[in-house]
Amino acid sequence: MVAVRTYPVGMSSAIPLNVGIARSAGVGNALADGGKRVLLAEPRGYCAGVDRAVETVEKALDKHGAPIYVRKEIVHNRHVVETLRDRGVIFVDETDQVPEGAVVVFSAHGVSPAVHASAAARSLHTIDATCPLVTKVHQEAKRFARDDYDILLIGHEGHEEVEGTAGEAPEHVQLVDGPGAVDNVNVRDESKVIWLSQTTLSVDETMETVQRLRERFPALQDPPSDDICYATQNRQVAVKAMAPECDLVIVVGSRNSSNSVRLVEVALGAGAKAAYLVDFAREVDPAWLDGVRTIGITSGASVPEILVRGVLDMLAEHGYGEVQPVTTANETLVFSLPRELRDARR
Numbered sequence: 001m002v003a004v005r006t007y008p009v010g011m012s013s014a015i016p017l018n019v020g021i022a023r024s025a026g027v028g029n030a031l032a033d034g035g036k037r038v039l040l041a042e043p044r045g046y047c048a049g050v051d052r053a054v055e056t057v058e059k060a061l062d063k064h065g066a067p068i069y070v071r072k073e074i075v076h077n078r079h080v081v082e083t084l085r086d087r088g089v090i091f092v093d094e095t096d097q098v099p100e101g102a103v104v105v106f107s108a109h110g111v112s113p114a115v116h117a118s119a120a121a122r123s124l125h126t127i128d129a130t131c132p133l134v135t136k137v138h139q140e141a142k143r144f145a146r147d148d149y150d151i152l153l154i155g156h157e158g159h160e161e162v163e164g165t166a167g168e169a170p171e172h173v174q175l176v177d178g179p180g181a182v183d184n185v186n187v188r189d190e191s192k193v194i195w196l197s198q199t200t201l202s203v204d205e206t207m208e209t210v211q212r213l214r215e216r217f218p219a220l221q222d223p224p225s226d227d228i229c230y231a232t233q234n235r236q237v238a239v240k241a242m243a244p245e246c247d248l249v250i251v252v253g254s255r256n257s258s259n260s261v262r263l264v265e266v267a268l269g270a271g272a273k274a275a276y277l278v279d280f281a282r283e284v285d286p287a288w289l290d291g292v293r294t295i296g297i298t299s300g301a302s303v304p305e306i307l308v309r310g311v312l313d314m315l316a317e318h319g320y321g322e323v324q325p326v327t328t329a330n331e332t333l334v335f336s337l338p339r340e341l342r343d344a345r346r
């Protein structure tokens with residue numbers, strides 16, 4: 001059974017993030033009838049990799065003082081980036097925009113060896129906030145390139161994570177951007193082909209891509225372990241559990257956040273009548289609420305909970321004061337900070 005509890009939104013600050021473990025989907029029978037209601041997906045929001053990356057920048061600011069530099073957005077969330085910018089972080093696209101010798105943090109999405117080399121050439125003091133689960137995919141790419149495999153990297157063209165992973169073995173990696181790209185793949189030896197993936201993809205679409213790849217290359221090998229990370233999978237499972245009940249799903253997250261955009265797609269695919277992505281409560285269009293009884297709320301892995309609270313408060317003002325958690329997993333994973341900041345962990 002999915003865990004379901006009811007409480008008034010005015011008590012929202014007391015909502016525990018994880019209220020139980022339930023693996024099966026389906027919320028209908030346990031829910032109260034009548035009136036407007038909100039289903040609140042659990043888990044949602046910050047994952048262990050984002051928490052570590054944001055804390056890395058905060059601790060680097062404490063230790064080294066402003067300004068410090070961050071290559072790319074530390075995580076893909078407008079609120080997080082704007083808040084850190086206010087504290088003295090300068091976000092740059094490339095390391096050649098960082099003054100020689102300055103402190104630069106690499107984002108949670110990871111960087112290629114070429115970026116490390118370029119930073120070293122400018123004597124930058126680098127702090128690597130790459131999520132350990134992204135690093136794991138880098139290690140896989142290096143290992144299978146060493147064994148001379150063709151590596152089919154399923155992911156979105158232009159995404160920073162994909163650029164970093166592909167950069168580990170550019171001679172061996174081909175990007176496969178969804179099922180429609182499978183026909184364009186060519187390999188040298190069909191007996192030595194493996195697929196890897198970006199960590200934040202739709203599980204279902206990725207499996208479709210893999211199936212089509214396997215039709216072309218029957219000996220295709222699977223990754224040693226799941227590349228789509230636990231947080232991406234858990235958030236998709238939670239949204240699938242509540243979506244069939246929902247007239248509307250609101251996903252809190254930024255447009256450049258891959259896992260947030262996937263949650264909108266998963267909600268629609270699982271039966272939500274409508275689904276929208278918003279960065280802030282002020283972006284919720286009251287017209288979306290016309291005739292709507294049940295609203296599902298979730299948030300991407302880079303979204304601080306304060307932004308979800310803002311949406312809940314806005315919805316309460318429109319009569320959606322009853323909030324019912326829909327819990328499909330309990331997350332307890334925590335990653336340690338980069339070594340040089342470890343003694344500074346709060």
Ligand code: SF4
Binds near residue numbers: 050131133200229230
């Ligand atoms: S979404 Fe997954 S891979 Fe990305 S930072 Fe979070 S835990 Fe790491």
